[in-house]
Amino acid sequence: MWHCQAVTARILASSGAPVRQSSVRAHNLALVLRTVANSGNPVSRAATATATGLTRATVSALVDDLIAGGLLSETEPAPRTGAGRPAAGLTLAAGGPAALGLEINVDYLAACVVDLRGTVRHRVVEHADQRPAGAATALAGLARLARDVLAATAPLPVAGAALAVPGLVSANGLVRVAPNLGWHDVDAAALLRDELGLPVTVDNEANLAALSELRAAGTPDFVYVSGEIGIGAGIVLGGALYRGVRGWSGEIGHIPVHPDGPPCRCGARGCLEQYAGQEAILRAAGVRALDQLNPAAAPALDAAGSALGVALAGVVNLLDLDTVVLGGAYGPLLPWLRAGIETELRRRVLTADLAPITLRAAALGSDAAMRGAADSVLRAVQADPAGYLARVPV
Amino acid sequence: MWHCQAVTARILASSGAPVRQSSVRAHNLALVLRTVANSGNPVSRAATATATGLTRATVSALVDDLIAGGLLSETEPAPRTGAGRPAAGLTLAAGGPAALGLEINVDYLAACVVDLRGTVRHRVVEHADQRPAGAATALAGLARLARDVLAATAPLPVAGAALAVPGLVSANGLVRVAPNLGWHDVDAAALLRDELGLPVTVDNEANLAALSELRAAGTPDFVYVSGEIGIGAGIVLGGALYRGVRGWSGEIGHIPVHPDGPPCRCGARGCLEQYAGQEAILRAAGVRALDQLNPAAAPALDAAGSALGVALAGVVNLLDLDTVVLGGAYGPLLPWLRAGIETELRRRVLTADLAPITLRAAALGSDAAMRGAADSVLRAVQADPAGYLARVPV
Numbered sequence: 053m054w055h056c057q058a059v060t061a062r063i064l065a066s067s068g069a070p071v072r073q074s075s076v077r078a079h080n081l082a083l084v085l086r087t088v089a090n091s092g093n094p095v096s097r098a099a100t101a102t103a104t105g106l107t108r109a110t111v112s113a114l115v116d117d118l119i120a121g122g123l124l125s126e127t128e129p130a131p132r133t134g135a136g137r138p139a140a141g142l143t144l145a146a147g148g149p150a151a152l153g154l155e156i157n158v159d160y161l162a163a164c165v166v167d168l169r170g171t172v173r174h175r176v177v178e179h180a181d182q183r184p185a186g187a188a189t190a191l192a193g194l195a196r197l198a199r200d201v202l203a204a205t206a207p208l209p210v211a212g213a214a215l216a217v218p219g220l221v222s223a224n225g226l227v228r229v230a231p232n233l234g235w236h237d238v239d240a241a242a243l244l245r246d247e248l249g250l251p252v253t254v255d256n257e258a259n260l261a262a263l264s265e266l267r268a269a270g271t272p273d274f275v276y277v278s279g280e281i282g283i284g285a286g287i288v289l290g291g292a293l294y295r296g297v298r299g300w301s302g303e304i305g306h307i308p309v310h311p312d313g314p315p316c317r318c319g320a321r322g323c324l325e326q327y328a329g330q331e332a333i334l335r336a337a338g339v340r341a342l343d344q345l346n347p348a349a350a351p352a353l354d355a356a357g358s359a360l361g362v363a364l365a366g367v368v369n370l371l372d373l374d375t376v377v378l379g380g381a382y383g384p385l386l387p388w389l390r391a392g393i394e395t396e397l398r399r400r401v402l403t404a405d406l407a408p409i410t411l412r413a414a415a416l417g418s419d420a421a422m423r424g425a426a427d428s429v430l431r432a433v434q435a436d437p438a439g440y441l442a443r444v445p446v
Numbered sequence: 447m448w449h450c451q452a453v454t455a456r457i458l459a460s461s462g463a464p465v466r467q468s469s470v471r472a473h474n475l476a477l478v479l480r481t482v483a484n485s486g487n488p489v490s491r492a493a494t495a496t497a498t499g500l501t502r503a504t505v506s507a508l509v510d511d512l513i514a515g516g517l518l519s520e521t522e523p524a525p526r527t528g529a530g531r532p533a534a535g536l537t538l539a540a541g542g543p544a545a546l547g548l549e550i551n552v553d554y555l556a557a558c559v560v561d562l563r564g565t566v567r568h569r570v571v572e573h574a575d576q577r578p579a580g581a582a583t584a585l586a587g588l589a590r591l592a593r594d595v596l597a598a599t600a601p602l603p604v605a606g607a608a609l610a611v612p613g614l615v616s617a618n619g620l621v622r623v624a625p626n627l628g629w630h631d632v633d634a635a636a637l638l639r640d641e642l643g644l645p646v647t648v649d650n651e652a653n654l655a656a657l658s659e660l661r662a663a664g665t666p667d668f669v670y671v672s673g674e675i676g677i678g679a680g681i682v683l684g685g686a687l688y689r690g691v692r693g694w695s696g697e698i699g700h701i702p703v704h705p706d707g708p709p710c711r712c713g714a715r716g717c718l719e720q721y722a723g724q725e726a727i728l729r730a731a732g733v734r735a736l737d738q739l740n741p742a743a744a745p746a747l748d749a750a751g752s753a754l755g756v757a758l759a760g761v762v763n764l765l766d767l768d769t770v771v772l773g774g775a776y777g778p779l780l781p782w783l784r785a786g787i788e789t790e791l792r793r794r795v796l797t798a799d800l801a802p803i804t805l806r807a808a809a810l811g812s813d814a815a816m817r818g819a820a821d822s823v824l825r826a827v828q829a830d831p832a833g834y835l836a837r838v839p840v
Contacts, residue, residue, distance in 0.1 A: 220796070220797060229797075273691050285764070287764070287765075289683075294683070294765075295766070296765055296767065297667050297766050297768045298768070298797065298801055299766070300766040300796075300797050300800075301766040302764065302766075303763040303766075303796045303797075304763070304764060306759075306763045306794065307759075307760040307764065308756050308794055309705065310705065311704065318794075320759075320793050323794075363760075365714075366702055369697040369698070369701055370679065370695065370697065370698060370764070370765075371681075371690055371695055372693070372694040372695040372696075372697075373690065374691045374692070396705075399713070399714050400700065400712075400717075401700075402614070402623070402694075402700045402712055403614060403623075403692065403694050403697075406622055406692075407692055
């Protein structure tokens, strides 16, 4: 009904719930931090007070706490020649709490450290088939990679880690099923927490990649399709990730394309993955690597594009989305996939004549899921700086 | 952040926007009306004040306006033997503003009047193929039906009308495309408005039916599938209709089931409608009417169920919904469709082993779209009683 900015105890009390002063402070710390983060340029304490609706004295006390906790830094202003005292500028601290972004996919492990300002400080990707050795070995390998990137960025403090996996993840972080990894009920969060001594959350890789795309590109409604050996989707509606009733949305790889087609690892037949998953394309092309310079792969990529187009036509008919973002391995292959996809969309989307559908490659390329994982940690710090400050000695 | 109940000018002012006393009154009129509507039983002025957080004096002034405008009525309390003065009870007025619910589908026209309490006062359904004569004739026929039900319920005041159509409707009420009716860019709202002298809104029939199902059954997340000659869907997520970017979501009838299958009226091939639309089932069964007592139709219904199951497996894999509601002609046919649908869902939904999917018939049967249309008018009155009162002489 109306958007609030600053919260005072008086207004919080209008909800009828009891109000603690600490919850007012927590809310306003987050408000100040978000205001500085969103300003782009260094912003003065006075401007922060104006933007938040808080008094200058309140803002200054909150800013002092955020500086002491390492979340904000205050730059000296450049000398001004005109009249008036130039203001010092607040920014997110470059040395503030960073995030460890992790990804396990079928044929690679990846880790990166992203600082509070969103800059990638270090990243490592290690290509190897993760299926034969099983979950424990894959997670141990990932922990080793994580320690390497943490060592490379020391002494930068790290607020926590998040892991992207190609599978169904429960709200408590348990990986229920990752069909292409062969995982069932793997408590990846607990294993990594023990190895790294950091809080760890786990989410589906396409969901995290879609969130990073939302942050990078800002389009409020789109389906993000992550093409690896498996195919997943992240659905963003009205600027927010749509997770589904149990958090298991986006299994676009198992949309039936030809219901009587070849058997899929999931137990069904003719799923999209059997036509447009990386291994399916390689089988069809008779080549060892998907490389846009390998002309032998072109007909196989065209067929994969058609299968993607059939599945996406169903998605667009159902959800009336106007933007499809292709990520993972699909990003660089888009020039070879585009004609097949667009032909089917034009043919099969009921509204294709009425409104265009934009098809584009993911802004962050194949790092999207790992970056989305790191982003989720940074967003949690920004949403609750009081919680972060309570955990670290000031 | 917090839920407000009553609004005072002081709190509205915290938004920074200028506040007019009239907007406070409009908000609080709606709040009082909603409180009475949701109470189920007659509710006293004092209880309404407690529930809304408004003062008794304010509530009484608002209630007097709502009674004068014909929206509320106040019953005399039954004599009490104990101490204290028993309170009079407020209810929605049975003679208050009613709604005209209208539906045009491929093979029938329907109209009903639903009173402010949600009781259907009169309904008429007229079966006839609406395709040959075109939009103007169909709308003229519907206007005649509408005048009949209005005459049958006179002198009940009618706040407005809403029309359900099997097609893509723009935000301004223009029917862009209704493939199975052969309509393109039909301004149904304007034509009916002129004929009836009432405000008229237009929406997709599956959307309106899904909203009536939401009201009747209360499940917050489901896909409603309306099976007529065409097949549409209404997608309800988190208790609200998901409309899509342009308002054209739910075209489940054009999800590809067998991409190389028979041609569809939409121009594509192998759409769900070609396997599970009413005419497709009749063709396959070699019978003239879909009747659960006609044993010749059973294999055709089983095949239709399988096609529905294939399409719905894609929907559930994508959206992670746990409830599918079958409406329109599908409701009474569900016993013959169920096995085919459930077999495919079990085989093709990646999470089928982890969580059950409920498949059930629509609560309101084949009236769902027409009732949903009437509901939309009543909801608009309840959301803005001040707007209604301003239009009618008190």
